Amino acid sequence: MTTTADAEAAENGLTPLADYLGSVLRRLRALPPLDLDLTQAYGNVLAEDVVAPHSFPAFDQAAVDGYAARWEDISGGGRGVGYVPVQSSRPGGRTVRLNVVGDLGAASWRPVRLTPGSCFSVAAGAPLPIGADVVVPVEWTDQGMAAVEIFRVPKRGYGVRRTGEEVTAGALLAHSGTYVSPALVAVLAATGIGHVVVRPSPRVVIVATGDELVDVGRGSQPGQVVDANSHALTAAAAEAGALAYRVGICDDDPEGLRGLLEDQTLRADLIITTGGTGTGPGDMVRRILSRREGSRAGPVTFTDVALYPGTALGFGTVGAEEVPVVCLPGDPGAAMIGFEVLARPAINLLAGAEPVFRPSVRAHLLETVSSPVGLREFRPAHVAERRGGGYTVQPLNGGPFTLSGLAEANGLLVLGERVTAAAAGSTVDVLLLDRRR
Structure with a gap:
């Protein structure tokens, strides 16, 4: 369906931005998946659904430091519903007293069982004794060692984490396309997962072109322009989740540009150039990469897009491996907007991230x-x-x-x-x- 905006753009000899993006992104495919150690997976995108092999928690355990007990032993026949005081320090006040029959730490592994009128001193994370259904926090007791006096009665189940309460074995933990965050790493590790299949972070190489460019650390002079683009675009690619490499400045030398790009295909999943996308006498990138060789068209197509700022954008492949290349304008503002519009979605698509566009x-x-x-x-x-x-x-x-x-x-x-x-x-x-x- 052609809109009025599309028609106006066509009349001006410009390609509508939506059409251009669609044609470019359809040519890209997510990178092949890798099986990575969990500690290396952060920042990548899952390439397949992940299912929990084990429950979490893996066993009934104490959630707080305190005393594991039977609720019926401390509730006074049910009168202790909620956080109800059952003892006063004043003369004549009531108290609940239980025998402490052992201590359980997080490393305890032998199963033990509660008998009526007894309790275990437990650390947070310790396995619960069989029959325990409440953990009384330490601060609600006199912290006794052989026997303990309980001042307040929690609700039944307080301080207890049951097996599979958070995640059950076989539960779907994350869908394919999910970004691996630190919190997700924790969930995966807690359920017994040590490796995941992810899309690798794209390796993105950034090249600035132009005889006028000089490196940072100095001011611009007539005939010289400080290279802000390659530094800014390297940072932008890293922010997008790529492994970004700044090559630096390439002069407007045809053979030098061809050789540089050919060399970079060995370590790049995407190459971004900046500068030389126009039709002026010094716009070498467009002239070199779009040049026909015999009956074949050049590897990169340059398109005047209905985009402001920076209408001239290029996309294609270079090298025997046909590594994708995005060519952005040389003006720093136009280059940054071009990155947001074109290069960032390309990086996300290669990484398998969804959605590819910013919210x-x-x-x-x-x-x-x-x-x-x-x-x-x-x-x-x-x-x-x-x-x-x-x-x-x-x-x-x-x-x-x-x-x-x-x-x-x-x-x-x-x-x-x-x-x-x-x-x-x-x-x-x-x-x-x-x-x-």
Whole structure:
């Protein structure tokens, strides 16, 4: 189905962003799965469902330090429902007294049984004696060793964790596509899992191109531009979960560029270049990678996309292994937006992560903004939750090209191809950036 926005983009010779992304992402496949030790699986995505081989807890155990007892021995015939005092330090006060017949620690393994009027001193994590159905916390007793006086009676079952109470054997722990978080590692380990099958983190190589580029640590001079892109994109790839490698700067030398990319295919699942995607005299990346060889088209196709900032994007494969390559513009703001729009979804797809796109919300716009017709604009913005529910979004000064705006943003305001102005008070789409603040 062709929308009005798609038609307008086509009239301008531009490819609608949704069409372009669909055509690129359909060419990518998740990386082959690996069986990894659990300690190495953090940060990866599960490649298959994981089922618990054992229950957790694996046995009835104490949840707190205290005394494992039979509730009927301490409840006074049922009068101790809830946290009810059953003894007073004043003369004539009642007390519940039990014989302490042993101590159980977390390493105890011999089964023991309670007899009426007795209890065991237990540490948190210790196996429960047979017949125990409550653990009285230490602080509710006189902490006796041979006999203990109990001042307060908990509910039946207090301080007890039963076998399989949290996870039963055979239960589904996580679906394929689930991100392996530290908490999930704990659950997997607790149920007896030592290895999991995951999609490996994609190895992403970042290359900045251009004769004008100089490395960081100095200021720009006429004819020189400090390479901010390769550093920023390496950080962005790492934030997306990739194993990111910054190669650095490559001059606009055809043979040097070809050789560099060929070398990097040996260690990369994805290559990202920045710079040279336009049609100007110095845009070497586009000229080299899209060049026809005999009757064959070049390995990378460059497309003018209805995207603002940075309409010129490239995608294809390089090397005998046909490693995917994403070519982003040289302007730092356009490169960062291009990464969010194209490179980040590609990394997520290779990693097997779902969904591949950032989450989005609908937000109340606090300031009127204008946008170029026929282009889908991504503008740095600050998103906040409203006290009564929902979100507000404040566009940041300078528009989409400003690095300072991107550094401050926790969202990207999205203005569609047909939007030339969005009034304050209107509702707009916002992509949420997972900045750790």
